[in-house]
Amino acid sequence: MKEQKTYHDGPDAGNHLDENGLAVYAxxxxxxRDDLPDELRIHVENCGHCRAEIMALTDLLDDxxxxxxxxxxxxxxxxxxxxxxxxxxxxxVVLLAWIIQLFRDKHPESAPTIVSTPQDTQVVMDTTLxxxxxxxxxxxxxxxxxxVSATFREAGNPLPEGPSNDxxxxxxxxxxxxxxxxxxxxxxxxxxDNQGFPRTAWEKLGDSPFSLIIDLTPGLYYWKFTGEKVLxxxxxxxxxxxxxxxxxxxxxxxxxxxxxxx
Amino acid sequence: xxxNEHDIKLLRENPRKLLLEYQPVIRVIVKxxxxxxxxxxRDMPDLVQEVNRKxxxxxxxxxxxxxxxxxxxxxxxxxxxxxxxxxxxxxxVITEPQPxxxxxxxxxxxxxxxxxxxxLERLRRAIRLFGRDEPAIWLTLRVLADASIRPEExxxxxxxxxxxxxxxxxxxxxxxxxxxxKEKLAILSEALARLxxxxxxxxxxxxxFTSRIEEIIRLMNGNPPRSAYTLDTxxxxxxxTENEKNNA
Numbered sequence: 001m002k003e004q005k006t007y008h009d010g011p012d013a014g015n016h017l018d019e020n021g022l023a024v025y026a027x028x029x030x031x032x033r034d035d036l037p038d039e040l041r042i043h044v045e046n047c048g049h050c051r052a053e054i055m056a057l058t059d060l061l062d063d064x065x066x067x068x069x070x071x072x073x074x075x076x077x078x079x080x081x082x083x084x085x086x087x088x089x090x091x092x093v094v095l096l097a098w099i100i101q102l103f104r105d106k107h108p109e110s111a112p113t114i115v116s117t118p119q120d121t122q123v124v125m126d127t128t129l130x131x132x133x134x135x136x137x138x139x140x141x142x143x144x145x146x147x148v149s150a151t152f153r154e155a156g157n158p159l160p161e162g163p164s165n166d167x168x169x170x171x172x173x174x175x176x177x178x179x180x181x182x183x184x185x186x187x188x189x190x191x192x193d194n195q196g197f198p199r200t201a202w203e204k205l206g207d208s209p210f211s212l213i214i215d216l217t218p219g220l221y222y223w224k225f226t227g228e229k230v231l232x233x234x235x236x237x238x239x240x241x242x243x244x245x246x247x248x249x250x251x252x253x254x255x256x257x258x259x260x261x262x
Numbered sequence: 263x264x265x266n267e268h269d270i271k272l273l274r275e276n277p278r279k280l281l282l283e284y285q286p287v288i289r290v291i292v293k294x295x296x297x298x299x300x301x302x303x304r305d306m307p308d309l310v311q312e313v314n315r316k317x318x319x320x321x322x323x324x325x326x327x328x329x330x331x332x333x334x335x336x337x338x339x340x341x342x343x344x345x346x347x348x349x350x351x352x353x354x355v356i357t358e359p360q361p362x363x364x365x366x367x368x369x370x371x372x373x374x375x376x377x378x379x380x381x382l383e384r385l386r387r388a389i390r391l392f393g394r395d396e397p398a399i400w401l402t403l404r405v406l407a408d409a410s411i412r413p414e415e416x417x418x419x420x421x422x423x424x425x426x427x428x429x430x431x432x433x434x435x436x437x438x439x440x441x442x443x444k445e446k447l448a449i450l451s452e453a454l455a456r457l458x459x460x461x462x463x464x465x466x467x468x469x470x471f472t473s474r475i476e477e478i479i480r481l482m483n484g485n486p487p488r489s490a491y492t493l494d495t496x497x498x499x500x501x502x503t504e505n506e507k508n509n510a
Contacts, residue, residue: 027336029391056485060291060343
């Protein structure tokens with residue numbers, strides 16, 4: 001079938017859809033928009049390459065978790081709710097100003113000046129970002145979770161035993177793995193973070209047991225015990241910072257905040 | 263603030279912070295492509311680093327090319343995917359995914375149902391990509407799967423024959439149930455001739471459907487392959503979801 005080259009938007013245009021075009025079509029297929037420009041529809045109808053690209057892209061987008069600022073971004077911009085929010089915000093500011101004024105009139109000498117400084121706002125924003133980044137490290141990985149609850153084949157299984165799946169470690173604690181060694185078999189042990197990325201790995205383990213000192217940042221982790229080509233067991237554990245570390249990281253920020261205040 | 267407004271604000275004012283916030287998305291994309299078999303999984307951290315380096319380098323160009331017609335998150339995901347594919351091509355590493363060997367304890371019917379739902383949605387998307395041909399492909403697949411045909415499905419064609427003819431066509435198509443595939447296609451061609459603006463012979467319809475279905479199977483399976491669909495398994499998928507709907 002003859003390929004129509006009608007969509008021209010961006011440097012890649014002329015042959016196939018560029019990133020913007022692919023993104024618009026993917027949003028249309030994922031019901032994130034109702035409208036689809038005609039030139040896009042016609043191009044894709046006649047272009048097998050772009051059809052394959054869009055399909056692969058929508059599959060990939062399904063794997064990406066929804067954004068965090070809002071989970072339900074409306075398809076059509078809701079102007080009315082925006083205006084309402086703006087009015088509500090203005091009303092809140094006016095009310096706050098009136099209360100402060102009232103308070104100052106009643107206590108003219110002792111009234112403290114409550115002023116929100118840009119530094120305060122920055123500190124709040126930084127803290128929110130810190131909490132977000134911190135929380136991200138504890139989100140379970142669905143693939144690895146399914147392996148944690150899976151039953152592995154019994155034949156030749158060295159039956160590795162590790163910490164329980166709800167075990168909480170602190171830096172400096174010892175993690176211990178035991179198994180039944182079989183002659184001629186070599187085993188590996190890997191620690192993965194909550195996104196499935198290997199953090200540390202040990203090849204050709206010696207005799208059981210194997211111990212290691214936890215030196216990981218707080219988060220959810222998984223461990224894998226494998227043979228040469230076989231996965232024998234997957235477990236999960238959590239690392240939390242000690243109370244001392246928590247205070248250590250908190251103290252300078254608090255101190256900094258106090259220093260910044262007038 | 264909505265996510266898109268937040269992203270665009272960062273794109274203009276603090277692109278590096280935006281990149282920092284997009285780290286989980288970058289990692290998910292790299293991981294997803296690695297699991298599809300584009301690269302060995304052990305290379306994932308290196309690739310994340312390389313993609314980040316390139317994104318920092320190309321941020322001004324990325325900002326310039328974004329046309330604000332879609333969400334920034336979608337656009338940026340396409341950019342990240344393209345960068346990854348660029349890296350894969352450079353390395354010429356195309357390997358089969360190495361599946362971890364494990365056995366599930368027992369079949370989970372809820373998981374199965376969710377999986378069927380997700381796959382049916384993928385099939386819908388694949389068919390939607392064919393634009394004008396979408397209603398005819400759906401109708402053909404549903405007839406081949408012995409699924410019931412609803413009048414509204416016949417109303418989506420370019421040439422709407424009106425309620426009386428629609429009713430008549432549904433009766434004809436219902437007659438195709440339990441028949442052989444060749445006979446079904448012959449009945450379908452008769453129906454499509456009355457619904458379609460293009461005048462096609464049964465043979466032309468069979469050729470058209472064969473080429474379309476081959477591509478739909480390729481789209482569903484992906485490249486590198488993530489599934490192993492055939493026409494029969496696609497029909498089972500339609501049949502299963504149809505049964506689920508009827509039972510519900």
